[in-house]
Amino acid sequence: MRFDIVTIFPGLFAGIFEHGVIKRAVAGGLVxxxxxxxxxxxxxxxxxxDDRPFGGGEGMVLKPEPLAEALEAIGATAxxxxxxxxxxxVLLSAQGKKFTQATARELAKxxxxxxxxxxxxxxxxxVNELLADRELSIxxxxxxxxxxxxxxxxxxxxxxxxGVLGNEASSHFESxxxxxxxxxxxxxxxEAGGAPRSTxxxxxxxxxxxxxxxxxxxxxxxxxxxxxxxxxxxxxxxRERAIEKTLRNRPDLLExxxxxxxxxxxxxxxxxxxxxxxxxxxx
Ligand code: SAM
Numbered sequence: 001m002r003f004d005i006v007t008i009f010p011g012l013f014a015g016i017f018e019h020g021v022i023k024r025a026v027a028g029g030l031v032x033x034x035x036x037x038x039x040x041x042x043x044x045x046x047x048x049x050d051d052r053p054f055g056g057g058e059g060m061v062l063k064p065e066p067l068a069e070a071l072e073a074i075g076a077t078a079x080x081x082x083x084x085x086x087x088x089x090v091l092l093s094a095q096g097k098k099f100t101q102a103t104a105r106e107l108a109k110x111x112x113x114x115x116x117x118x119x120x121x122x123x124x125x126x127v128n129e130l131l132a133d134r135e136l137s138i139x140x141x142x143x144x145x146x147x148x149x150x151x152x153x154x155x156x157x158x159x160x161x162x163g164v165l166g167n168e169a170s171s172h173f174e175s176x177x178x179x180x181x182x183x184x185x186x187x188x189x190x191e192a193g194g195a196p197r198s199t200x201x202x203x204x205x206x207x208x209x210x211x212x213x214x215x216x217x218x219x220x221x222x223x224x225x226x227x228x229x230x231x232x233x234x235x236x237x238x239r240e241r242a243i244e245k246t247l248r249n250r251p252d253l254l255e256x257x258x259x260x261x262x263x264x265x266x267x268x269x270x271x272x273x274x275x276x277x278x279x280x281x282x283x
Pocket of ligand 1: 117
């Protein structure tokens with residue numbers, strides 16, 4: 001898979017892609033991440049890529065022409081043919097749809113993603129209308145540029161690609177992972193592909209708490225069940241802690257979480273401990 005990042009600050013990405021999983025994925029030829037300096041597509045002496053906003057107001061706006069030229073120069077497919085080419089052009093924007101794990105899964109199916117990083121007051125709206133396929137926000141806050149957002153999207157997406165994580169199942173077990181039912185469905189659909197089957201996914205819950213050595217730290221000991229060797233007990237303990245944590249930190253996720261009858265009963269039993277109305281969030 002190839003990522004192209006169009007930015008006025010290509011230098012910002014230098015360190016980010018030179019460590020850990022991304023570095024290994026790039027070195028192993030699974031992922032290509034290219035940065036492109038938007039100023040290379042300006043034609044005046046000052047390499048101008050921004051201009052004053054029509055209608056007045058604060059700040060400057062990124063002009064559409066250098067961005068259009070950049071896309072052409074890097075060989076982005078014409079907008080009408082992008083689906084067919086398994087390609088997408090993303091405009092980073094605080095006004096965009098929220099980028100989630102589901103979006104990352106969608107992007108991970110593509111061959112190429114081009115990320116346009118805004119700066120200043122933003123980007124001329126015609127870039128959104130004519131050049132981009134989607135406008136994505138990484139959260140409800142305003143950043144000074146799209147670069148950190150682009151890095152977030154590259155990281156979250158590329159770690160879902162086959163072969164990038166050592167253990168394929170890792171991305172199913174963690175926070176926002178899919179349920180066993182979804183994984184089985186996908187396996188059925190991709191029958192010939194022989195995707196590895198995970199025994200269960202997180203089913204839309206947050207991840208369970210993790211522990212490592214030492215057994216005792218700061219007066220707290222690792223829960224005994226984790227050293228019991230009883231896999232069924234450990235599995236159940238982890239599911240229950242995941243349900244608790246999701247209820248405490250992200251009750252909105254419970255609406256779509258896939259829970260067994262027993263787990264629902266457990267969730268209801270938490271009503272006393274966590275006084276928020278769980279009925280609102282019960283599927
Ligand atoms: N005037 C814009 C607004 O109020 O929505 C904010 C512009 S922001 C200072 C400059 C650039 O940062 C944006 O064009 C966008 O590319 C990027 N950006 C800011 N917040 C973002 C977010 N939450 N997600 C993704 N990109 C963001």
